[in-house]
Structure formats: structure tokens, C-alpha cells
Amino acid sequence: MRLSIEPTTDPGDYEFVHRIRVRFAETDAMGIVHHSRYLPYLEETRVEFLRRIDRPYDVMRAEGLDFAVLEAFVRYRSPLRFDDVVHVHLRVGSISRTTFQIGYLLTVVDDARPAATAVTVHAAVTSTGRPTRLPAWMLELG
Amino acid sequence: MRLSIEPTTDPGDYEFVHRIRVRFAETDAMGIVHHSRYLPYLEETRVEFLRRIDRPYDVMRAEGLDFAVLEAFVRYRSPLRFDDVVHVHLRVGSISRTTFQIGYLLTVVDDARPAATAVTVHAAVTSTGRPTRLPAWMLELG
Amino acid sequence: MRLSIEPTTDPGDYEFVHRIRVRFAETDAMGIVHHSRYLPYLEETRVEFLRRIDRPYDVMRAEGLDFAVLEAFVRYRSPLRFDDVVHVHLRVGSISRTTFQIGYLLTVVDDARPAATAVTVHAAVTSTGRPTRLPAWMLELG
């Protein structure tokens, strides 16, 4: 396991936040958001973070750089429900020459309740999927 | 609307059947399978049908032929639930030089209840997405 | 088939519009949005439409009223891709005492290209799934 950061439940520890509203299609027969549906929330937030720092993911992909997911970890703290408005907080964690980690905190806006924390570990790959070094601008985020 | 066939609820009208078991991840907060989840069931059944007639879809795609979805129609007749075993019946409908239609009937195995009927309309496209003529073997299925 | 309306490609024919951005998780190996992923876009737009007319769906559900999906039809006109910003236009179509139809037009904001048209047919049901009459405010939308 490479993931080494432990995301906190304090929104102040995060550098970026993205707002999502839970779709009905994301719920399951327990009446809550299915646990697999959190990963696309994290991904959407990474994409918006890259746009915010002027590194839009579609431009990166057009230039032949992609970020593969090496590992993903989610801790489910309290359920999300249909129509909940969720803040996904993001911070860049530890960065090496070929991989980087992102930490996340999901909070429900209505009651500021921490719903989940998560970590994803990524590697830079070329468009054919071969590992490559992280771009300089990425290293500087660390 | 190109779709012109009206699928029946008689399994005897269909030439192929594929068995699927409902995953928990496919249910929603109404306790039933979400209506969007039927389309992957139909797709999986098309893939198994092509394999059965010795036209595996991955070989077709490697040869530069793909089947785009032009239209999809589903009529939901009675709900599917978690762990239901479902028979997806398939028949090839009307075929023109560039498009073909597939009809489907979903039945729940336990009680032979018709759960849904559906139609998809497809066109042959090249790997870059340009329309092309249907292959000869496809025309012969009509 | 109950669906009887044919949605146009003129945004001026629609009474409501909702903006969606395509997630990477919604694409498939053809590099485009998977055809099953349009149905959650339509559903999210219905939910936002109900909120706009002051009939939030979660309140309706808490009051024991739900809208089951009886039929769904999508015509795929041109592909959606990762990160596309999409306008989902909605209009209420034909309404009977127990069912109503909704028409949709999806356009890509960058080039105003019509990406898809769609129709969904719904029935009012109680929380146990039994058919019931449409509420008066719904009949007045017709």
C-alpha cells in the first residue's frame, strides 16, 4: 500500500472545494448513496481542481499525459442521501517523482457533517499507458 | 423515430436468451433496479448473442467495425429487484443496408413475469465513428 | 408504446433548461458518453425542474408520492464527450389522469449542436408502488 496520508475532518486543512448534488441514480436499495459512487465524486473534484489551477484535464490528455489511478481508499463516516448537497474538499498530499496522493473530505452542506474521507494515489502515464515522470508544475504543488 | 418493431411478451418469439443476476449496486432508493441499468443488460446480451453466432464483438472492434446505438426504447412493465435472476430474450428485428433493430424481452425467472420489453437501433460505424455498410453476415440475419 | 410526443431540436420549444458537465466516469471505451448515462441526466433535470416549480422531489417522496418511469426513449444524434457542458432542455408533454410525458433536448453548449432528444413517460405511484392519480398541480402543467 503506497497511500500514506490520513485525511482530516477539518475543512480548513484543504486547499480546494467542489460542490456536488447527489443524483437519485446514485442511491441504492438501502436508501443511501452506493459506496462505489463516491469515486466519481472524487474524480470530478480532481478535474475541477486541475481546471482551477489552469491545467485542464482535457488539454493534458490531448498533450499525451494522463493520470492513472494506482490506489483508492474511502472511509464512509455517515451516509449520503438523495438530493444532499455535498462539499468535496481536496488537498494535494505527498508527491514523488512519479506518483502523487490526493486527500479528500466530503461534508454535507446542510449540517456540516463529515460524510467521508478518502485518498487516491496517481501516476503520470503517456497516452499508451506507459509510466512517465510527473510534469514540473505538478511537482511544484507538493 | 426509426424504431418500428414492437417486442412481444412471449419468450417463444425470441431466438436467443441470456441470464443475468441483478447486482445490489444496480438498485436505487425505491428498492428496485434503476431504470438506466436496463441498457447495460441489453448490451451484455447483444455481446453474448454475437459471441454465440461466432462474431465476437471484441474481434469486430479489432477489425475496425463498431455498432453505434442510434436509438433505445424501454418499456418497464414490473420492477426488478436485488438478486433477481433475469432472462434477457433477444431477437434481430428489421435490417436495412446501414441500420438494424434488436428487440428484447426481460423475464424474471422465478415467476416467468415479464419485467420489460425494449428495442435498440444500431448503425455500423468505422473505428473513427464514420457510418459504413452493415457486413454481409449481418444482412443475412434479417 | 404510450409515448406519443416527438421532441424537436429547437431549444425555444422547451420551458426549462438544466446545465450538466460530462464526468470522465460516464465515458466508455469508444471515447464517448455511454448511451445508458443519458437517463440519469434526464432524471437530474426532472428533479431540478420540480424544484424550480416549487415541488421538490424529496418533499413529494416524503409525502408518499413518487413518479415511476413507465417508458424511456432516447435518440442519440451526435456523441457527448468528457468535459462537454450540456444543456438539457425539458418540456412537459401530454398529461392524462394517471400518466404524463416529458420531452427533452440535449445540446452541447460550445457549438449549440443537438446531441440527443428523448421522452420519458411517468405514472404517479404511492410509496408502496401502487398507481394513484396525478396531483392537481401536475394536471395544471399540461
Added chain:
Amino acid sequence: MRLSIEPTTDPGDYEFVHRIRVRFAETDAMGIVHHSRYLPYLEETRVEFLRRIDRPYDVMRAEGLDFAVLEAFVRYRSPLRFDDVVHVHLRVGSISRTTFQIGYLLTVVDDARPAATAVTVHAAVTSTGRPTRLPAWMLELG
């Protein structure tokens, strides 16, 4: 983080195996299975494991017992592609009075390649979502 087991890449270390074939709908624009789609594979395998040991999940749920997901971890080792046949190997890991861990190994059948390892951590909950003790038969699996 409660997860404490590190799943191996040796299929011999696992007590149960379930076969899955990758659906086209599960791929993404990188041409591989989207990383969020592994979690439903793990869930389907848990359901089949419970059926094998005569504790069908739907019976459990009808009796008011459910298994909530507290944590999930996936390590992606090599990509899965459309139509791959995958063996999901499962073993019960550490068990406490209220939680248990499951370890997984995914291998591609064609080349016996390890595709992923994973861990999920679960708690027993009542049908209203309140934590409860694990049933005796579950404790005996440890």
C-alpha cells in the same frame, strides 16, 4: 483506518472465487475498466460467497440484518479491458465483535495476471442502520 490486512497475489491464499465478465458499459475513455467499477465486482462476489455458505444476503436483509461498508481500499495493478473474464478471489480477514474485513484478489483468467487487490471493512447494522453485533455464524468464519 481500520483496514489492517494486506491481500496477497497468490490465489491459493483465498477460500472462494467468483467469475465475472467485463461489460462494455464498465469501460471508460482510457479504454479500460473505470476504477469505480471494481467495487460492484467485490460486492457481487461477497453476495455469491454468502450464498455459498448458505447465508443468502436477501434472506439476511429480510431478517433485518445488513452489512454496511465502513471502508474500501483498492490497489489497481494492471488494467481490465472489455470482455475480460475475471476471477475475483475472496477471503475473510480479521473479525471483531462488530466489524469484519474481506480481502480480494482479481486475476484475468486468460493470462492469470493479477489485476487488483482490495480490502473492504464492514459492520453489521439493523434495517434502520443502527450498529449491532455480528451474528454467531459470522464470528465463526474468523
